Amino acid sequence: MTIAIHESALIRHFNTRKEVLRNWEEHIGCRFSPFRGYKMPDSRLYVEHPDFLDSIVDLIITNERHIFLRGPVGSGKSTLMLLALRDLPTLADRRGNKFITGYVGMTGLYEKQMAAAIADSLRVKYRRSWESSQIIEAVAKESVRRYIEEKCRTALFIEDVADNQEAAFHKLRYLADLPTEEMMHEYPEALDEPIVTLIMSGTAVYWNAMLSFLPQIADRTEPLDVPALDDSKAREFIGRRIAYAQGRIDEFDPNNFDVYPFDEEAIRIINRAARGNPRDIRMLARGCQQVAAENLRKTGNPEVTSEIAELVCEAYATLLKEVR
Ligand SMILES: Nc1ncnc2c1ncn2[C@@H]1O[C@H](COP(=O)(O)OP(=O)(O)O)[C@@H](O)[C@H]1O
Numbered sequence: 001m002t003i004a005i006h007e008s009a010l011i012r013h014f015n016t017r018k019e020v021l022r023n024w025e026e027h028i029g030c031r032f033s034p035f036r037g038y039k040m041p042d043s044r045l046y047v048e049h050p051d052f053l054d055s056i057v058d059l060i061i062t063n064e065r066h067i068f069l070r071g072p073v074g075s076g077k078s079t080l081m082l083l084a085l086r087d088l089p090t091l092a093d094r095r096g097n098k099f100i101t102g103y104v105g106m107t108g109l110y111e112k113q114m115a116a117a118i119a120d121s122l123r124v125k126y127r128r129s130w131e132s133s134q135i136i137e138a139v140a141k142e143s144v145r146r147y148i149e150e151k152c153r154t155a156l157f158i159e160d161v162a163d164n165q166e167a168a169f170h171k172l173r174y175l176a177d178l179p180t181e182e183m184m185h186e187y188p189e190a191l192d193e194p195i196v197t198l199i200m201s202g203t204a205v206y207w208n209a210m211l212s213f214l215p216q217i218a219d220r221t222e223p224l225d226v227p228a229l230d231d232s233k234a235r236e237f238i239g240r241r242i243a244y245a246q247g248r249i250d251e252f253d254p255n256n257f258d259v260y261p262f263d264e265e266a267i268r269i270i271n272r273a274a275r276g277n278p279r280d281i282r283m284l285a286r287g288c289q290q291v292a293a294e295n296l297r298k299t300g301n302p303e304v305t306s307e308i309a310e311l312v313c314e315a316y317a318t319l320l321k322e323v324r
């Protein structure tokens with residue numbers, strides 16, 4: 001018996017669309033779509049906010065407060081965390097302490113899952129049979145040992161922190177308050193400052209919830225708002241992505257680059273609709289690419305004009321409202 005394979009309507013459309021997009025990419029010298037998403041951020045695509053980075057670094061160096069990276073979905077909290085996570089182990093604070101980092105990216109965790117996730121992320125050994133308080137105690141002990149013996153502070157990154165079960169916070173709170181009074185008595189010389197810095201993220205709504213439900217942590221935490229991209233940064237966002245897709249990112253000069261085939265006005269229109277949110281800028285730019293690719297096929301012009309941007313932004317306006 002043979003099975004006849006007919007090219008289905010979906011497959012035909014799928015392949016045609018792909019072809020249209022690829023033609024546009026090739027036309028402007030790109031090897032892939034400049035606006036595809038990445039799981040792991042590449043620091044060469046990152047548009048910097050120098051003042052914002054300074055304020056984070058200052059907080060970490062002075063070691064007096066924990067940090068809450070605050071911003072809407074898509075504003076860049078995770079990206080910043082992952083970049084900081086990568087860089088922090090290569091740095092030292094003003095006392096010469098180095099950093100050991102851990103990252104908890106999953107949310108919706110219960111107490112024990114949170115304890116295990118923290119221990120795993122900091123590479124602290126524990127037994128599966130242990131209670132969450134035993135696991136956290138092991139993390140605390142090891143963090144103290146690392147501080148005293150290796151001159152390493154612990155920086156613990158927790159994504160979308162408020163999305164976890166309430167009980168999980170007690171574990172965080174214990175670590176946030178280290179060293180305990182007892183520990184300080186035991187090592188009066190060596191332990192005179194906090195040894196675990198929490199770097200949490202979440203939306204403004206969650207920060208407010210934390211203020212009322214977890215004042216013990218919130219009082220010692222500095223909320224920092226992830227800045228929105230202004231028009232020149234939105235331009236850089238698009239410029240970097242095009243250069244990246246063209247294989248020219250290592251020669252990218254932030255003071256001198258072009259954004260062809262994007263019209264300057266088109267970028268301003270996109271950024272206004274996205275309100276400076278990088279996730280939304282990317283989504284809108286990809287929408288513009290699709291329309292421009294169709295235009296290229298019909299007229300031979302690959303440009304993303306302000307008309308295309310208007311059209312796409314209008315079409316996405318309702319969608320953006322929904323996902324916000
Ligand atoms: N400063 C930035 N420069 C370039 N791209 C960014 C920047 N901030 C965020 N992005 C991109 O925007 C998207 C959303 O960022 P993400 O960090 O996941 O946001 P959040 O965690 O706040 O929801 C990702 O594709 C990321 O690569």
Ligand SMILES: [Mg+2]
Binds near residue numbers: 077
């Ligand atoms: Mg995130």
